[in-house]
Amino acid sequence: MDIPKLQIGDLTAPVPIVQGGMGIGISLSNLAAAVANFGGIGVISAAEPGFNFDGYNRNKLETNLKALKYHIQRARKLSPKGIIGVNIMTAINHFEKMVKAAVNEGVDIIFSGAGLPMNLPKFVKESKTKIAPIVSSGRVAKLICRQWDRKYQYLPDAIVVEGPEAGGHLGFSTEQLENIKDLPLTKLVKEVKDALKTFEEKYQRRVPIIAGGGIHDGKDIVKILSAGASAVQMATRFVATYECDADDKFKQSYINAGKEDVMIINSPVGMPGRAIRNKFVEKVYKKQKPQNIKCINCLKPCNPQNTPYCIADALINAQKGELDKGFAFAGAKVYKINRITSVKKLIDKLMEEVKSYKKDMD
Template sequence: METVKNRVTELLNIKYPILEGGMAWVGTAKLAAAVSNAGGLGTIGSGNMDAKLLKNQIDTIRKLTDKPFAINVIMLNPHIEEVIELIIQEKVPIAILAAGNSSKYISKLREKGIKTLAVVSSENLALRLENAGAQAIIGEGMECGGHIGDVTTMVLVPKLVEILSVPVIAAGGIADGKGAVAALSLGAEGIQMGTRFIATYECEAHENYKKKIIDAGIRDTIITGQKMGHPARIIKTKFGKKIAKLEASSPEEAEEALVGSLMKAFVYGDEERGSFMAGQSSGLINEIKSVKDVIEDTMDYIINNKFSK
């Protein structure tokens, strides 16, 4: 399959305009390398990592691929200053800044030659980050897994395309070529998928995590953390329902129960204490595939529907 040439692929120096979502815990160097090797942009989800942990991941991905990769950095990371310095020191090719206003870091990264993208869930923040120097904006609709905004992909993406001059990448609810073509028809120049890459052979998540996604319907997610100011979409489980009830009666107890819950899902597949973060697109995923097959199947559909350029 030939390289797709548009502003996203040329900016990121990748073959196809497909990005891996920056998933904490799930977005390991191994999974990111598989995405990059298959022609997309693999992303290490740094989550709350400190510089030492992230350095190990960077060393690992450089042993597994010579293709471009990204580090996703969330503004909530208590170690963010040292993480930004490490990205600069290691000359990481691409940084994706998410979960908040990242204006203060964009120019710092770009001055060091690091291509810098930003994830948004609103048009106001998108404009602010474009003005701060973001080279592309990832518009993430509320269908996505993990931390969410309150606007759908179908509404957010065309609005961003209308008001921004930098390329827009669509995220949230996309799990296959049909979703990709829909996003591209809205004016996006690339797509980002997260949940679809969890249900792959290369993903290091516990098999229970993958099975939850495969077995889920389109209504089998729940939003936790709303009353605490950080809503997140997870697969509906006993734990998720418990958190929803606790939020109404004891937000402090709910917040305490959520600490480490993603790790418990990823490492142990723990259904009693784990948050299986995943998007509504879980209901569209029916089998585990290789990363290569996910990307090639998506691109086949895009090209056959003439949205590759």
């Protein structure tokens, strides 16, 4: 059986895989372009993209805007025919300015989560840029659709539903994350599918669902597509690739991780997250607060006076391979990764597995 393409309006991705946006600096133009070149949707993270640009410490906003434009332009140059997206968290400071910059650069699609992107449609109405909110439940999907419909007469071009096995900051309580079997991704896909029905009937079009969180191989992909999703979102699998924008030591931390090393942390920004245990994490969560914390002022919910460490600073250090001063976020199945490969080989392997599992099901 043929592998279904992902259709989002006039955008067609031959491979039904969206590479998840990973900050800080894990998925920039290099990784996004590689994924786009081999049929998926490549995604640049807009979380502090200017961290390694001159001027970052002098004028962070200006430098981040400059860096975001640079990476969109570079990805477009490296993948002139591929689909390039940007992940912009609603929780970042200057969210609207980052969205406008991405739209002005003609990015194909904006993915937005870490909060409710209630005003996102007003920035894209006169553009070709598609928008896809990231949700963790059918209830949240319905809430966003209702607001976009009422205020902007706009239906999401796609919706991403992230389950509790994802990496990074998560839209679930710590208790839910400790009982992930109660929230299988297939169940969440069906929830979102049901939530969209009324709006799809009104607008006479289908909203493709992209599902992510804990998807590791072709069998996982087939399972999610069979549940009603149009595509999957995968992030963790793309870290251990040559094209990933992170330092090799960051990638090696994925390869070295055992199942027991994957843990839930309480992030300084008030959201739980899934990360790989290391000495830095153990130290800060034993209340040994690092000295001379420099607040980068990246996320709205963060309170520098109470934070045990600067999350952005820790992630920047990790991206550079300085894991004694930071840590890596990762999905629940990171321990299954045992080698670094190329994006092409990874996508080819995943698609071969999908064909094999589909054949068995038929």
